[in-house]
Amino acid sequence: MPLTLDEVREQDRQDPLAPFRSRFALPQGTIYLDGNSLGAQPSAAVGAVDGLMAQWRDSLIQGWNQGWFDAPERLGDRLAPLLGAAPGEVLVTDTITHNIFKLLGYIVEGQGITEGQERARPVILSEGGNFPTDGYIAQGFCRFGGFEHRVVPEGEALDTYLDARVAAVVLSQVHYRTGRLRDMAAITRQVHASGAEVIWDLAHSAGALPVDLTACGVRYAVGCSYKYLNGGPGAPAFLYVRHDCQGQAWQPLSGWLGHAAPFAFEADYDPAPGISRFRTGTHSPLAFAALEASLTLWQEVDLGQLRRKSQRLIELFRESLSDCLGEHGISDITPEEAQRGSQVGLVEREHGYAIVQALIARGVIGDYREPGLMRFGFAPLYLSHEDVWRAAQHLREVLAEGEYLALRFQQRGAVT
């Protein structure tokens, strides 16, 4: 039985996370269900960015001694509690693309392959249908490094693919299309037992649900900060290397800020101890300022409450639509609660894109991914139960009134 507006407003009154909504700047008249693609703006980010611009103006080069230089480590330490990581295990740097490349290079060098020898483990495994950049960079790594790239079909178990020739596996904890949550602890054990390493991509789990890298026995992970973590468009990504796995090799993008003594200007690269060796070139303090404002806010968030609200919002959305999707040929591919992240996936291959456009015209922002996937993300810090209830009503009306039919031939933009 779908809830009434009064009932969902009562849920908002009882929501312990409701006060966070006022900490975000959201445009009037918009219900934003695309925080899984680009998070909304924490109001504090504006002051942080203004402050950075004033610091550039007034301190000029000396800004580098005033918090800019060590921002990758400082923000990493702020992020660590959200990931179940310890201080010194997380570095904010570069993009997921770069970070996967660095970790793959680091892992295979750590496995002790030397030039001229046959590689004992010449295979890099990734999952079909994973977010493209993860597969693309694995392909570039393999092509350049002389490895073989193999693909596990989407959703299949690793069992038959994980043989003694596999050096490393790249997997997402939450799948960007289906929203499926992998059993990170079990798969990590399985991969380690086979003698390989696994790099977990947390793009759709960091800030979406409690992540516990330590408890899951994870050694290597990457993620971005512009989705659920609300760090701003193109905000810097992060990587995680467990303490006892640090210091055993070079990473291939050996830039000067990853040097043990960057300002000694030595002739030879000497990797910094600890997580800092995964730094590369000079980062943008401006981009870090916006992210730091968001991570400061995240220190106040109870991740158990976050998970409960995320799942409640998903159920509310699905319950509000359960009686109308089938008649419009829409299938709901959202996994059951224990196996999902914080998004809902609805598939309609012919009209999916147009339906999303019709929703956007009504101020309900979701996104569309080929082929046929309408994706709705639920960011519990700034979405109310009423927002989600209204979004479902809009979708019901779009379907009932065929609003999308006029939009079906519209040209598809680069990003929706």
Add this chain to the structure above:
Amino acid sequence: MPLTLDEVREQDRQDPLAPFRSRFALPQGTIYLDGNSLGAQPSAAVGAVDGLMAQWRDSLIQGWNQGWFDAPERLGDRLAPLLGAAPGEVLVTDTITHNIFKLLGYIVEGQGITEGQERARPVILSEGGNFPTDGYIAQGFCRFGGFEHRVVPEGEALDTYLDARVAAVVLSQVHYRTGRLRDMAAITRQVHASGAEVIWDLAHSAGALPVDLTACGVRYAVGCSYKYLNGGPGAPAFLYVRHDCQGQAWQPLSGWLGHAAPFAFEADYDPAPGISRFRTGTHSPLAFAALEASLTLWQEVDLGQLRRKSQRLIELFRESLSDCLGEHGISDITPEEAQRGSQVGLVEREHGYAIVQALIARGVIGDYREPGLMRFGFAPLYLSHEDVWRAAQHLREVLAEGEYLALRFQQRGAVT
């Protein structure tokens, strides 16, 4: 005969670039001679960054369809005229570190080396004493890719090093320590004649002097935008690939935004045509906004005037000091006009660091590079002749009064 204050003020009145000074925000009481490390802030950058923050707030994900997505190519085209490049030949992306790695990988793949074969050209050459990150990333590239890294001693000709085993050379047009300007046309011809490729690092020449990549026959170059180009701290770097050298290989950091159809979410990497294949992961539109404001201002600059003023300021500084350096054991390593960029280098091994600190205490910001180098950069857009004259007077007084002696045991900061 050193000039009087009245004489330098007359030079300021006759300076055609003088109006640009009012377009920069410079702190009161500071004479900034470190634009070769971090450029001053164009006032327009503040509005540009504010605008980007408002766009994130209001447009959310749709910002990517409103100028964010194609910023790497758009800003590359804005930069092209400053480099003697054509539209479509310059991409703003990543850092110099990443861009050298990408270009090295692209070049060696383009040379047709296939797996399992012996490499015909297994050597990467770089210059000793070059900016560290250029050497460090060449080392990382060689270590990971199975190449041999060889070093030409600083300032030596390439002749005896450039044999048939060299795949690529990494060189700076202007040396970061000495300020020496290389003959880019002659060296490029020499390297090409040997069958190798050369990647030019323009970090200390872009925005410091007229660069003409086309006339010099250059095929590959990189550079940063946070020095003379005033793009802001850690602003994105750029790379140049000549039109006829595009499209012949993959680059190893094959991220999704370098894909021919990034939003088709295809399984396999298919490099974009043209310069876009050198894109990697998701860039920060915030960092691009500040740089775009600066590049807009640069469209108005006459590079011939820029060069003349740069050299006039350098001569003014050196003439004002010529009678006092020797007695304090300071040697002036600045090359003669035709062989230099836009900086002055003074060396005092024992007290150099303390002298720079004493100048900073007086509001004259230069920088210090081990061992013993006091570096003063001359950015003609925001420095007046009077600034430079006054800076020289301050240095004379610091030396005459021994002000630096009290500072000689001061701990050396990370960045000065």
